[in-house]
Amino acid sequence: xxxxxxxxxxxxxxxxxxxxxxxxxxxxxxxxxxxxxxxxxxxxxxxxxxxxxxxxxxxxxxxxxxxxxxxxxxxxxxxxxxxxxxxxxxxxxxxxxxxxxxxxxxxxxxxxxxxxxxxxxxxxxxxxxxxxxxxxxxxxxxxxxxxxxxxxxxxxxxxxxxxxxxxxxxxxxxxxxxxxxxxxxxxxxxxxxx
Amino acid sequence: xxxxxxxxxxxxxxxxxxxxxxxxxxxxxxxxxxxxxxxxxxxxxxxxxxxxxxxxxxxxxxxxxxxxxxxxxxxxxxxxxxxxxxxxxxxxxxxxxxxxxxxxxxxxxxxxxxxxxxxxxxxxxxxxxxxxxxxxxxxxxxxxxxxxxxxxxxxxxxxxxxxxxxxxxxxxxxxxxxxxxxxxxxxxxxxxxx
DNA sequence: GTCTATACCGTGATAGAC
DNA sequence: GTCTATCACGGTATAGAC
Numbered sequence: 001x002x003x004x005x006x007x008x009x010x011x012x013x014x015x016x017x018x019x020x021x022x023x024x025x026x027x028x029x030x031x032x033x034x035x036x037x038x039x040x041x042x043x044x045x046x047x048x049x050x051x052x053x054x055x056x057x058x059x060x061x062x063x064x065x066x067x068x069x070x071x072x073x074x075x076x077x078x079x080x081x082x083x084x085x086x087x088x089x090x091x092x093x094x095x096x097x098x099x100x101x102x103x104x105x106x107x108x109x110x111x112x113x114x115x116x117x118x119x120x121x122x123x124x125x126x127x128x129x130x131x132x133x134x135x136x137x138x139x140x141x142x143x144x145x146x147x148x149x150x151x152x153x154x155x156x157x158x159x160x161x162x163x164x165x166x167x168x169x170x171x172x173x174x175x176x177x178x179x180x181x182x183x184x185x186x187x188x189x190x191x192x193x194x
Numbered sequence: 195x196x197x198x199x200x201x202x203x204x205x206x207x208x209x210x211x212x213x214x215x216x217x218x219x220x221x222x223x224x225x226x227x228x229x230x231x232x233x234x235x236x237x238x239x240x241x242x243x244x245x246x247x248x249x250x251x252x253x254x255x256x257x258x259x260x261x262x263x264x265x266x267x268x269x270x271x272x273x274x275x276x277x278x279x280x281x282x283x284x285x286x287x288x289x290x291x292x293x294x295x296x297x298x299x300x301x302x303x304x305x306x307x308x309x310x311x312x313x314x315x316x317x318x319x320x321x322x323x324x325x326x327x328x329x330x331x332x333x334x335x336x337x338x339x340x341x342x343x344x345x346x347x348x349x350x351x352x353x354x355x356x357x358x359x360x361x362x363x364x365x366x367x368x369x370x371x372x373x374x375x376x377x378x379x380x381x382x383x384x385x386x387x388x
Numbered sequence: 389g390t391c392t393a394t395a396c397c398g399t400g401a402t403a404g405a406c
Numbered sequence: 407g408t409c410t411a412t413c414a415c416g417g418t419a420t421a422g423a424c
Contacts, residue, residue, distance in 0.1 A: 200390090233390070233391090234390065236390080236393095237389065237391075
């Protein structure tokens, strides 16, 4: 959270998203934002239309990152189970790389139009991954004794929970890879030995 | 959300917790609560000291349910990996049985004293389960190629994510058991066949 | 136990000077 | 591009009648 002499919507966004994630979106006032940015409330309105626009910008960035995964070659070609593993790993990676933005996306509750739009887009992403699970199960590569809808939800639950504790300061790229490995391993092979 | 002729702190709590979970705690005003309860704002103050007391009551109930698990016979006796599996299943079950209360617990951000107390208690619970994982790994019952701290976090991430989609109306006890089974299966054996 | 009325403050947002 | 001053509104909470 570096204080700047002058702001662009982009650099102001970085500050705002940090505060949103600390206090929650509803718990953050324009006064909080102005103090964190080191400029007055009214100056913020020079850069963005208001609080909700900051939310929309942040969420768009998170969604762009996630949907980008689905267009990567390894996500569109090959056996479904391998594409699923790729998407799982990459979702964890994007989540850590774009942590504050994805965190905000995952926490919206649907109180405003912007939040409802975010939730709808997120559902689209989940559904595309759910289709992958279904195909992988049909291929016989995933265990048949589980509802794939339920499995999708638990898989995303595990991945998304990373935002609750991951902090980029500690560890860097090596740590990110270790986390992504653990997610893939636990989701596909489980905790138990043998 | 049944409207009542008269309220007790307990019955008012049930209404409040539903609204908190729909709109978020910070996004819920006393006006929202009064409309949902069908009584005036000031009448609410007759039953509780304020909004934050409702939060504290709700969170206490969730924590009591969770810590109760750790005192069950199957959680204190036997091989660590079996105790861990029991705690995993029961945590999922308690989460579904006390859904609105646990949901609220899992969403607090630490803005007030009450919220910070809740987060500290939750960490205590997590740490006790983390100790179980560590013991099970030492017994050779869990895979050695994963950091157990990380595994604990992913395990709880998976369990806790149930609050994001589980709705008690649909399915009843049979469905709850199916969900708990799926959690245990995925966490311990993984998604992949063979 | 519930109500109406209201105190008092913090909120998101705007006007206009520099 | 930033500021101070200000607005109208909605927030939590209280007073006091019924």
